[in-house]
Amino acid sequence: MPRITGTDAITTTLGESVRAFVPYPLPPADPPLAATSFSDLNRQAELALARLAGVAGLVPSVDWLLYSAIRKEALLTSQIEGTQATLIDLFDEEAGLKIGNADDVEEVTNYLLAFRWVQSQLRDPLGLPISVRLLCEAHRRLLDGARGASKQPGELRRSQNWIGGTRPGNAAFVPPPPQHVPDLLADLERFIHEAAPELPPLVRVALIHAQFETIHPFLDGNGRIGRLLIAALLEHWGLLQEPLMYLSGYLKQHQSEYYRRLAQIRGDGDWEGWISFFLEGVTKAAVEAERSIIEVASLITADRKRLLESPKVGSVGYRLFESLPMMPRFTVAHVRRRLETTFPTASAAVRLLEELGILAELTGQKKNRVYSYQAYVDLLSR
Template sequence: MTRITGTYAVSTTLGEPVRAFIPHALPPTEPVLADAVWRTHNDAAVMALQRLSAVAGLVPSVDWLLYSAIRQEALMTSQIEGTQATLVDLFDDEAGLAISNTDDVEEVTNYLQAFQWVQAQLRSPQGLPISVRLLSEAHRRLLDGARGSGKQPGELRRSQNWIGGTRPGNAVFVPPPADQVPALLTDLERFIHAEQTDLPALVRVALVHAQFETIHPYLDGNGRIGRLLIASLLEHWQLLPEPLMYLSGYLKQHQSEYYRRLSAIRTDGDWEGWVQFFLEAVQNAAAQSERAVVALASLVANDRRRLLAHPKANAVSYRLFELLPTMPRLSVDRVCEAVQTTFPTANTAIKLLEELGILTELTGQKKNRTFSYAGYIQLLSQ
């Protein structure tokens, strides 16, 4: 039998009557989710997450792994929505260097700030739990700035939206009418905090993400907030203690299937196909992140070894080197500030790292020079 996953209501938008989809509350019923579909995939995905955590635990500093992983996720989740910024743009912006596509970079840095704010809330005894209020505050931060100001940042939508198509009448998908959104989100919150054990945590993450995207509660930014919700739930349900996986990289690579699987829940009642796709995405993304951790750790360890073996290596050059994974683009002024030293001392430390091929000078100038930890950026950009 085909599962019915929602009902339709006729809603008038821009003078056109449209059929808006109202999803049934989670979990899927009639029939319930077939466990044969998810059982094997769930175990493999959970094991991949555990391996990623274990490998990250062997690295001397988890901070620089988190620095790169969170930025990769911010970049990829924004690129899914059409943002053109690159990793180098992001690093240049953080280094105070000139960038051309400031609006695109602002969208990525807004996501970073929203993500870090949510993480701080979830880790603080006084912080907000996973809730509509938490997501709306994250949404306010996400849309802070020029492009988002007219999209009701931090507020649930008060009008009908639609996805795809040039107008409501030829839309690919019409989410629930605005007056239904608060009750649907209350149901979703209830499912997240229910004391239910018959579905594994990772399967519940898959269900929550799809339901959130179906409700589409904001005028803009639903995809990014929905993917931020995935990362939050992975930590909340203790599936990944630190946000080391950039799932959006896999979702961007398989973007058409990602959208097709979400759509098939509404059109064909195919929750199983979506859950299987999501679990495979987690397994692949965790394995990719694990490979990245090993490659980055090897690069940094090898470069550190070469620096320590150099006769001119000193405390300042060593301190600078340890900062590079969280400061991969830099100027001499930035090094002075970070290492708290004089311009000549900073310059000498940079020169040594340049001699070793660890840093590369980018401008070819005598003054106002900028440098890059090129091997590290190259690995991250693969």
């Protein structure tokens, strides 16, 4: 017998009567989770996260690791929802360069703002804990001024939504009616802060993400907030102290299976299949992040050595080089402001790094030239 994970509620929306799904509270029951089916996967995922944290501790600056990792997660989680922005668009926007798809980039930068705000709250002894209020405030920042600004930013939905299809009657999934949402989220919050949890933390993260997506508490942005919640829980439970893993890359690569596994929880009660998929994703994403850190660190170490061997290198040239991982595309004016130096000094430092093959000029113009730490950008964009 398949596990029953919720009940149907008849609701009327847009003039038609439909069945909306109301999930049971966590943890899964009748039967309880078959923990032996994913215990090895959980151990592998925990080890992969521990190795990732260890590798990060070997590099000179965790800041430039975080700069790229957080942006990749912001970009990939937004791309799952159809945003077309690229990593280069994001770098160009931060450098003050002209971009063609400003709305898409705004969605990604809003995610970055929401993510940083959540992280600051969790690290502040007086900040908000992981809670409905925290998620609502993150949602407000996510949709601020972006395309979803008319979708009640920061507020739980007051109307019926649906996923897939042109109307509720032909939707792939109809989440619970709005009057159920506050109680469902309260149950989820209680599960997060359970005093003596029996399940391993990563398994609980998997359960919480799926439950949040099933509740679908907002009119827009549920996927991005649900994936932001994953990163917040990883830090909250000490699984990964810094957000160096971009799990959304794995979820985007396996997007059809991601949605299918969530649907099988609701239809067949297959929590075990979803948890196994999630744990495999954590392992692969952590291994990928570890590989990326090693490659980026190797590139920067080799380029730094080349720079220091140059008889022309001065303090400004060295400071410019050390800024590149967090300023991969720029103009000379940008360098002048960043390093608080004169235009001729900034220009000379840029020219030296270009001569050494570390920087590439992109425009071919004599004025308003744009430079890129291209090998680094190519590594991150892969």
